[in-house]
Structures are given as structure tokens and as C-alpha cells.
Amino acid sequence: MKAAFPPGILPEGQQERIDHHYRSRPFSLFWEMRAILYLGVLFLCSGLGILIYKNIDTIGHQTILGAIVAATAACFWYCARHAKPFTYAQAAADSSWAEYMLLLGVLLFGVFTGYLQVKYSVFGDDHALALGLPATLYLFLAYRFDHRGVLQLAISGFCAAIGIVTTPLAAIQENVFDHHAPVWTGLAMGAALAVAGALSELRDFKRHFSFSYINFAMHLSMIAGITGLVIGKGWEKWFFFLLVGALGAGLWKYARWKRSHYFLLFAVLYVYVAFSYGFLRLLFLADASAGVSFAFFYFILSCAGTIYFFLNMKTFLKAESEDAGLPEK
Amino acid sequence: MLAYRKSDFDSLGARAALREWAEDGVIDAPTAAALLEKIPPPFHTPNLFIRIGLFIFGSICAAAAFGLFFVMGVGMRSHQAFGVMLLVFAAVLTVAVEMLIRKEKPFFRAGLEEAFLYGALLCLIAGLIVLLEMNSRLRFPIVLFAGCILAAAALRYADSFLAALAWASAFYALFDLCSGLGDRAGYILPLLVISLSACAAYACGGGLAKAALRHWEHVWQVLRFLALLTCYAGGNYFVIRELGHMLFHQSVTVDRDIPFAPAFYAFTFGLPLAYTAAGLVKKDRLFLHAGLVTAAFAVFTYKYYHHVLSVEAGLALAGIFLIATAWIGLRLFRTRRFGLTAAASEKGAKGILDAESLAMLQGFASKDISAQSSPEGLKGGGGGFGGGGADGTF
Numbered sequence: 001m002k003a004a005f006p007p008g009i010l011p012e013g014q015q016e017r018i019d020h021h022y023r024s025r026p027f028s029l030f031w032e033m034r035a036i037l038y039l040g041v042l043f044l045c046s047g048l049g050i051l052i053y054k055n056i057d058t059i060g061h062q063t064i065l066g067a068i069v070a071a072t073a074a075c076f077w078y079c080a081r082h083a084k085p086f087t088y089a090q091a092a093a094d095s096s097w098a099e100y101m102l103l104l105g106v107l108l109f110g111v112f113t114g115y116l117q118v119k120y121s122v123f124g125d126d127h128a129l130a131l132g133l134p135a136t137l138y139l140f141l142a143y144r145f146d147h148r149g150v151l152q153l154a155i156s157g158f159c160a161a162i163g164i165v166t167t168p169l170a171a172i173q174e175n176v177f178d179h180h181a182p183v184w185t186g187l188a189m190g191a192a193l194a195v196a197g198a199l200s201e202l203r204d205f206k207r208h209f210s211f212s213y214i215n216f217a218m219h220l221s222m223i224a225g226i227t228g229l230v231i232g233k234g235w236e237k238w239f240f241f242l243l244v245g246a247l248g249a250g251l252w253k254y255a256r257w258k259r260s261h262y263f264l265l266f267a268v269l270y271v272y273v274a275f276s277y278g279f280l281r282l283l284f285l286a287d288a289s290a291g292v293s294f295a296f297f298y299f300i301l302s303c304a305g306t307i308y309f310f311l312n313m314k315t316f317l318k319a320e321s322e323d324a325g326l327p328e329k
Numbered sequence: 330m331l332a333y334r335k336s337d338f339d340s341l342g343a344r345a346a347l348r349e350w351a352e353d354g355v356i357d358a359p360t361a362a363a364l365l366e367k368i369p370p371p372f373h374t375p376n377l378f379i380r381i382g383l384f385i386f387g388s389i390c391a392a393a394a395f396g397l398f399f400v401m402g403v404g405m406r407s408h409q410a411f412g413v414m415l416l417v418f419a420a421v422l423t424v425a426v427e428m429l430i431r432k433e434k435p436f437f438r439a440g441l442e443e444a445f446l447y448g449a450l451l452c453l454i455a456g457l458i459v460l461l462e463m464n465s466r467l468r469f470p471i472v473l474f475a476g477c478i479l480a481a482a483a484l485r486y487a488d489s490f491l492a493a494l495a496w497a498s499a500f501y502a503l504f505d506l507c508s509g510l511g512d513r514a515g516y517i518l519p520l521l522v523i524s525l526s527a528c529a530a531y532a533c534g535g536g537l538a539k540a541a542l543r544h545w546e547h548v549w550q551v552l553r554f555l556a557l558l559t560c561y562a563g564g565n566y567f568v569i570r571e572l573g574h575m576l577f578h579q580s581v582t583v584d585r586d587i588p589f590a591p592a593f594y595a596f597t598f599g600l601p602l603a604y605t606a607a608g609l610v611k612k613d614r615l616f617l618h619a620g621l622v623t624a625a626f627a628v629f630t631y632k633y634y635h636h637v638l639s640v641e642a643g644l645a646l647a648g649i650f651l652i653a654t655a656w657i658g659l660r661l662f663r664t665r666r667f668g669l670t671a672a673a674s675e676k677g678a679k680g681i682l683d684a685e686s687l688a689m690l691q692g693f694a695s696k697d698i699s700a701q702s703s704p705e706g707l708k709g710g711g712g713g714f715g716g717g718g719a720d721g722t723f
Contacts, residue, residue: 014356021355026670027612029662032621033671037655044648050641261378268382293400299393303386307441310375310383 068112075105090208091146132161183228190221222270244274332485337371338544372437383440391448415456422449469505472498489551508576522563530556557619564596567630
């Protein structure tokens with residue numbers, strides 16, 4: 001980038017240093033190599049997967065399971081050998097190989113348990129256990145090797161396991177969507193994850209993990225709340241409406257504290273959806289014929305208000321900010 | 330031509346350069362901070378997430394205003410009234426965009442002015458189509474005209490997304506024109522596409538090198554990347570064969586190949602190599618990425634017509650080959666060689682997104698890239714150009 005500096009602004013001799021820097025600095029292939037590596041892992045896994053699937057008659061289940069176990073063990077052994085000592089804080093980055101090996105091992109372990117369950121029904125009808133057990137291992141691995149990607153896999157696994165336990169079979173089989181059990185499960189899961197996030201933050205236990213927890217908690221509980229608002233009847237609508245509002249207020253505080261624009265955006269979006277739903281419903285209940293024009297009016301005014309809020313957010317947030325954005329904490 | 334003050338763009342570039350130099354250690358931090366103090370941020374450019382929010386709510390707001398006028402009966406009277414309403418709306422939105430830009434601290438990549446601008450262009454082009462009653466099929470004159478409008482807007486507002494759209498509409502117009510010209514056009518079209526793209530790529534390179542055109546740097550980069558891709562597509566065996574079949578109904582059977590097939594095969598496999606080599610030798614990330622993308626397409630092309638391996642064996646082998654390539658590359662360039670390094674380039678990542686956005690996107694990498702420093706302590710990185718010009722996020 002050739003920036004046009006007015007003459008005299010740069011200190012004496014600085015221009016020469018900069019020119020020298022541009023001439024001499026190396027050209028980094030870091031991202032390209034990483035992308036190639038990632039694609040390679042992806043291709044190899046899917047290619048081997050299809051190969052196994054197609055030749056299962058000739059290879060035999062035991063052989064395949066053995067091979068998967070061996071590969072998983074090799075991955076974990078590599079990670080264990082290259083692991084840094086455990087720390088409560090964020091571990092320093094090591095080679096990206098160990099990271100990829102951990103990811104590969106975790107994925108292979110998932111394949112292993114899935115294989116066991118589908119072929120031999122080791123866990124019987126208890127699909128939740130088949131999901132929950134690997135998730136527990138993932139959770140341990142995530143903390144031991146300090147890997148946020150694996151942590152996210154663990155959280156997803158737990159959510160799926162608990163979702164299966166609490167959701168009535170009818171909701172899945174008959175596609176019944178007015179069931180409230182998933183809504184309450186989502187809210188409970190969100191609350192639990194929020195507590196986990198708060199604990200890791202306040203107890204200073206892997207503090208950088210709190211983002212993943214709070215992120216999952218936000219999306220789960222907000223989507224559950226809005227679903228409850230839509231499918232609820234009578235007083236439930238009011239309850240969920242207030243709940244989404246309260247969650248939004250909480251998120252707003254959290255975003256302010258963490259100085260995070262990401263949480264701020266989603267807090268506003270979710271609350272806007274819930275508020276618009278409530279407002280438009282009342283509007284169309286009151287007068288269906290004139291409702292359309294009023295709805296357009298509502299959208300114009302509410303969006304203008306939100307835009308005003310976004311534009312003057314700095315005064316609301318009272319944060320000194322650069323043009324590039326707020327500093328990450 | 331440019332809606333913004335050119336000096337503002339220079340300040341923006343100077344600030345970015347200062348930050349980069351401070352990161353690279355060419356300039357010491359206090360000096361950089363003191364210099365940054367002297368050059369205040371020229372634009373109102375919010376954080377990426379606020380930009381997304383502003384874009385969403387700006388779009389809803391404009392759409393609702395349009396809907397309100399339509400419902401109130403202005404647009405429902407006749408065809409002409411609707412067209413005129415679209416044009417009026419385009420004018421109103423353009424005025425809004427200009428007002429946002431003529432401020433003391435102009436809106437730039439702020440989401441709001443982008444939403445209004447895209448809305449205005451949509452209304453303008455739709456209004457013209459409605460008024461000219463060209464609603465049967467998009468013929469090449471109107472597409473070409475729309476492309477010109479988009480290109481003008483891209484230049485005026487330094488918007489690379491619009492530039493990419495203009496490029497796409499120019500090619501659509503070209504195809505449309507040639508498909509109506511009969512068989513002979515089938516032979517000219519590849520040559521036309523290749524030569525046009527090559528000229529465009531060359532011209533964009535000139536635009537990047539020319540100091541007077543520096544304010545459209547991102548536009549030239551995106552256009553150049555697209556031109557490299559379309560240049561390849563113009564001579565790719567798969568594209569030629571399938572397009573010839575589709576547009577010109579050339580009957581190609583297994584034993585009857587397309588004319589000049591060896592030449593197209595050579596082009597299909599030669600150009601990715603040439604791009605990659607040029608990228609590595611000239612240290613040009615644009616060429617390097619174009620080379621990698623087109624190489625993948627070349628493999629796909631070969632695989633499509635020649636059954637050498639089953640899909641799964643091919644995948645597994647390709648995976649092994651890629652992992653081996655990455656392994657060798659990481660080993661070879663662990664220390665600096667030929668001016669190349671495998672160490673992290675911070676600018677390549679940070680230039681596009683700020684730290685929080687990046688943390689959001691790196692689902693797999695658990696550690697911050699910045700923690701991995703190169704063995705020499707030197708952090709390299711050329712002009713960071715990652716996305717193929719999705720929305721001018723730069």
C-alpha cells in the first residue's frame with residue numbers, strides 16, 4: 001500500500017526504513033498452506049469414509065473399527081506428546097499440527113462411537129448416552145489441550161443429547177411444533193451455559209472459553225424464547241415477550257461490559273424480532289384492514305429509531321473508540 | 330467522479346500504513362501513535378457488526394417506505410405510474426446517499442449508505458425495465474445499460490461489490506449477444522472472453538500501479554481477480570464444451586471432440602500453473618489465489634471427462650497429496666527461502682476483519698494467529714486480499 005504522506009510528517013530517515021522493509025520482507029504463505037492442509041484433511045477423511053462404506057463387506061467391521069481406534073489413538077498420542085502443561089489461562093500457541101491432529105482425533109472418535117452405536121447398538125436405545133459420552137470426553141480434551149473448536153463440539157453434543165432426552169417423541173415423529181418441551185429445554189440449556197460462561201469468567205478458569213459458552217447460551221435461549229412467543233397461547237405470550245426483553249437487557253449489559261459489538265448486534269436483532277411480532281400481532285388484532293399501512297409505518301419508524309441508536313451508540317456505550325472499532329478485551 | 334474527498338482516502342491509507350508499520354516494527358509505537366494523532370480518522374466507518382446491523386435496518390426501512398407508497402396507491406394506478414414511482418424512489422435514495430456522504434465525516438462502508446445505494450440502483454434499473462416494458466427476457470442492451478449504471482456507481486462510490494456486478498452483467502450481455510448470432514459466434518466467443526479479460530486484468534494492474542487511481546485500489550483488486558478467473562473460464566475445456574452445447578447446440582459426442590481440443594486442454598492446465606508461478610515469483614497474492622482456484626477447477630475438468638479413479642479413491646489420493654504439499658511447504662518455508670515464508674502474516678488476516686470478527690470466523694483455529702510469530706521475528710504479508718469481493722469488506 002502506497003500511502004501518500006505529506007512531506008515532512010514522517011521523521012528523518014523513516015522513509016528509507018520503510019522502503020527497505022517493503023523490499024526485504026518475506027511473502028507469507030501461511031494462510032495458503034493452512035487452507036491446503038485443511039482441504040487435505042477434509043478430502044482424506046471423506047475419501048476414506050466412502051472407501052470404507054463401499055468395501056465394508058470385504059474388510060469386515062472389526063478391521064475397520066480397529067483401524068479407526070488406531071488412528072484415533074495415534075492422533076491423541078501425538079497431542080499428548082506435544083501438549084503444553086495445563087494452565088488455567090490461555091495456553092500459548094504451539095504448532096498448528098497438534099491442533100489439527102486433535103481435531104482429527106476428535107472427529108474420528110465421533111465416527112467410532114457412531115459406528116459402535118449403529119452397528120452394535122452398544123448404548124441400546126439410549127441415543128442420548130451415545131451423544132453425551134463423547135461430548136464429555138470432548139469437554140475434557142478441550143480444557144486439557146485448550147481448544148475452542150473442540151469445546152464447541154462438546155457443547156453441541158451436550159445440547160443434542162439433552163434435546164433428545166427432553167423432547168417428546170411425538171414432536172419429532174409427527175412434526176408437531178406446538179410442543180413446549182423444546183422451548184423449556186432450550187431455555188434451561190441456555191441458562192446452564194450462561195452459568196458455565198460466567199463461572200469461567202469470574203473464577204478465571206479458562207477465561208477465553210466464556211465467549212463460546214455465552215454465544216451458545218444467547219442463541220439457544222433467544223431462539224427458544226421467540227419460538228415460545230410465537231407458539232404460546234394467552235398469558236404465555238406475555239411471559240415469553242417479557243422474557244426475551246429481559247434477556248435482551250441482560251445481553252446489552254454483557255455486551256457493554258465486554259465491549260462486544262457481536263453480542264450487541266444480536267441482542268438488538270432478537271429483541272427487534274420479538275417486539276415487532278408482538279406489536280404487529282396487536283395491530284392486526286385491532287384492525288386488520290388498516291393494519292398493512294400501519295405496519296409499514298411501524299417498520300419505517302422502528303428501523304429509523306434503531307439506526308439512530310446504532311449511529312449514536314458510542315454515547316450510549318460511553319466508550320472511546322477508534323474508527324476501526326472498540327478494542328477487544 | 331469520486332463522491333468522496335480524495336484527501337480523506339489518503340488519510341485512510343496513511344492510517345492503515347502507519348498501523349501496519351507499527352505492527353511490523355518498522356516504526357516505533359510512540360512515533361506511530363503520535364502520527365496517528367495528527368491524522369484523525371476521516372470516515373464514519375463502524376465496526377463490522379454495526380455495519381451489518383445498519384445495513385439490515387436501512388434496507389427494511391427503505392423497503393417499508395416503498396411499500397407504504399405503493400399501498401397508498403401511487404404505484405398501483407398503472408404500469409407507467411409504477412415505473413415512475415420506482416425512478417422517483419431511486420432519486421430519493423440517491424439524495425439520501427449523497428447526504429450521508431457530504432457530511433463532515435462521510436459515511437464510508439458504514440452499512441447504511443450501502444443499503445440506500447443498492448436500493449437506489451435496484452429501483453433505477455427496475456424502473457427503467459418497467460417503463461421500457463422489457464419484461465419478457467433480459468436482453469443484452471438493457472443488461473449492458475444496467476452494467477454501465479453499476480460501473481458508474483462503483484466508480485463514484487468506490488464500491489467493489491458494484492464493480493463485480495458490473496463485470497458480471499457485461500459478461501451476461503456478451504453471452505446473450507453471441508447466442509443470438511449463430512454458429513460462428515461459438516468460435517469467436519472464447520477468444521473474445523480471453524482477450525477482454527486479459528486486457529481488463531492488465532488495465533487493473535495499471536490502475537493499481539498508478540498513483541492517481543489509488544483511491545479505487547480495492548475496486549481494481551476485485552476486478553483483477555475476477556478478470557483472471559474469467560480469462561481462465563474463457564479457455565477452459567469444460568466451459569467451452571458445455572457452453573458450446575448450451576448456447577450454440579454444437580453436437581459433441583464421445584468420439585467427436587470440440588474443435589481445437591488440445592489447445593483448450595493445454596490452456597486448462599497451463600494457465601493455473603502460470604498464475605501460481607506468477608504469484609510466487611512476483612509475490613502477488615491475487616495471482617497466487619487465482620492460480621489455486623483455477624487449479625482446483627482444472628482437476629475438476631479432467632475428472633469430469635476422464636474416468637481414471639473412483640471418486641473416493643481420487644478424494645483420498647488428493648487429500649494425501651494436499652497434506653503432503655502442505656507438509657513440504659511448511660517444512661521448506663519454515664525459514665525464509667526465495668523471499669517466501671510459511672510464518673503467519675498478520676496483515677493478511679487483520680486487514681480484512683478486526684480481531685473480534687476474526688475470532689468469530691475462525692471456527693477451527695483455537696489459538697490466535699498473532700501468537701505465532703515467525704522464527705525471524707519478521708512478520709511479512711503483502712496486500713491482504715482474501716474474499717473474492719463479496720461486499721467490499723476492506
